Amino acid sequence: MKRMSRDNFGIALPIVVIIASVATLLAFTVALVVQNQSVSNIKYAGQNKALNIAEAGIARYMWHLNKDSQYYKKEEYSRDELRPNAIVEFNQDGYSGAYYIQVEPPTTNYPLLTIRCTAWLIEDPSNRVTIQIKTRKKEFVQSVYGSDNEFNTEGKRVYWATGDEVYGPIHTNGDLYIDGNPIFHNKVTYSGKLNVAYGSRPVYEEGIPQKVAPLTFPPSNSQLKTHAKINGHYYNGRTCIYLKGSSMDVLTFDGDKGEWKRYNNRPLPSNGVIYVDGTETQDPRYKWDTYMGNVFISGTLKGRLTIAAANNIYITAKDPTDSYRNAQPTRGIVYNTPAFDPAGNEQQTDDMLGLVANGFVRILEQDWPSTSYWNYEWVGNVAPYKISIHAAIFALNWSFELENYNSAPALDTVYLVGAITQKYRGAVGTYYSGSYNKKVVSGYKKVYRHDPRMAYDTPPHFLEPVNAGWEIIDWTKLPPEDIPGV
Structure with missing residues (x-):
């Protein structure tokens, strides 16, 4: 039998030590990896739970918005309402945590509502998650x-x-017809x-027209009647309104009592x-009927107001509560501080x-309201130059137009x-279009501009699409x- 030399024993011992050290290091490494992976899994699971809490906070705020x-x-909140910039506890579905809502209101430069929600678990408040959404509600007034x-x-x-x-977005629930070279800004x-x-060259400054879901019209404006009876x-009966800043003169026929009533300097309604x-009828023979749900309106508004009519609304160029000869001239209906200088x-x-009629919204062109026996003055054309x-105009079942637009004199x-x-x-007029010019034959030319605030705001209780969301x-x-504090 051969015997191992002493030199061989000297070589084997360091190798054994090295192998043992490597094995120990590998064991510690594996243990550390397993531990870190476990911590990472716990942290990831906590973030998922925090994410669910954050989405629940967003959903709750959206629920309030839909109401x-x-x-x-809002500046004052009831106990059950969700208050921004405050820590809200969350204990549902086995989660114990909290969230914090922040809100950035829309502006004319950025007409989207921004909502941020940061959430965490009570057991690990340092492991937070923040999500942000940008949202807006579909409204009729978002289009000019x-x-x-x-x-x-x-x-x-x-x-x-x-x-x-056209300066502003446009939308139709139906087919869109283009013939020629209109400009859409x-x-x-x-x-x-x-x-x-064929041969048309329309200009689309914000891209070609897009097909979208329709905005369903409500059947009537009767919900505004409910608001008017409570705090409005x-x-x-037939009513004439002259806006005088934050007050108004009103001349109305009381259809219940069968008599005329006048209110001078009446404040705007508290709910607007x-x-x-x-x-309600579009039969022209009953235009001046005192029991008709028609409104005649003009003047200057300082405040927020929605006026609704069971039948038609007529916009006048003078104070409609006075006789035509004595009535104060106006520019139509304007704001005390316009949206544009x-x-x-x-x-x-x-x-x-907001002007909301079940029938037409019209610019008055013929004759003048009166309390005389005939209920109107025979004065002919009253449309201003x-x-x-x-x-914001809404003609629920008919149109916005100049009364007698195709027989009125040529205006400006x-x-x-x-x-x-x-x-x-x-229509507000008719015109003859030649090769080099466009001449008004009757009625008006039009310059329409979207109020930029209406990209995110509406007049008080203004009608919304049935499918609004x-x-x-x-x-x-x-x-x-x-x-x-966290």
């Missing part, structure tokens, strides 16, 4: 022009044509089909809603008006700042934010 679209403006279809009241197609220039949407005549002003009830720059203003209208321009929504396309434009996970 009250102006919820983000909207229709249920692109036909007029006679059933004829109405085209966007050469000479039409903002977004164009439709819910039916796009029909562009309710009238039953006026409703004029009465008979004379140079076209945006201004800060809280003034906002120029007229300004600052308002109707300047509108706000929004128009109508069942059918209305808050749409989330963007969802983002952000780096966790530091929360005061």
Whole structure:
């Protein structure tokens, strides 16, 4: 038998030590990896739970918004309401945590409501998650022009044509017809089909028209009647309103008592809603009927107001509560502080008006309201050479138009700042278009401009689409934010 030399024993011992050390190091490494992986798994699971809590916080805030679209403006909250910038405990579905909501209101420069929610578990408050959404509610007034279809009241197609220039988004629930070279400075949407005549060269500054879901019209404006009867002003019979800043003169026929009533310098209603009830018919023989649910309105508004009529609304160029000869002239209906200054720059203003008729919203062209035996003055054409209208207009079942637009004398321009929504396309004039010019034959040319505030705001209790809802434009996970006291 051979014997191992002493030298071989000297070589083997360090190798054994090295192998043992490596094995020990590998064991510690494996243990550390397992431990770190376990910690990582716990942290990841905690973040997932915190993410669920954050989404629950967003969902709760959205629930409040769907009940009250102006919820983000609240300054006082009841016990059960969700208050921003406060820690809210969350104990549901086996989770024990908390969240913190932050809200950035929309502006004319950025008309989206931004909501951020940071959440964490009570057992690990340092392991926070922050998510952010940007949202807006679908409203009729978000377009300077909207229709249920692109036909007029006679059933004829109405085209966007050469000479039409629109400053603001437009939408139709029906087919969109284009013939010529109209200019669209903002977004164009439709819910039916796009029909562009051969040879047309329309200009779309914000991309080609997009097909979207329709905005369903409500059946009537009767919900505004309910608001008017509670904390607003309710009238039953033909009513004339002269806006005088934060007050108004009202001349109304009381259909219940069969008598005229006058209110001088009456303050605007506390909830901002006026409703004029009465008979509904488009038969021209009953235009001046004192029991008709018609409104005649003019003047200057300082404040926020929505005026609704069971039948038609007529915009006048003089104080409609006085005789035509003595009535104070106006520019139509304007804000005390307009949305734009004379140079076209945006201004800060809280003034906002809504006009909502079950029938037509019209510029008055013929004769004048009166309390005499015949109920009106025979004065002929009363449409002004120029007229300004600052308002969101909604003609639920008919149109916005100049009364007798195709037989009125040739006038100048109707300047509108706000929004128009109508069942059918209305007209404010007719014109002859030659090779080098466009000449008004009857009525007005039009200059319509969208009120930028209406991208996110509406007049008081203004009608919403039946299918209205808050749409989330963007969802983002952000780096966790530091929360005061956590």
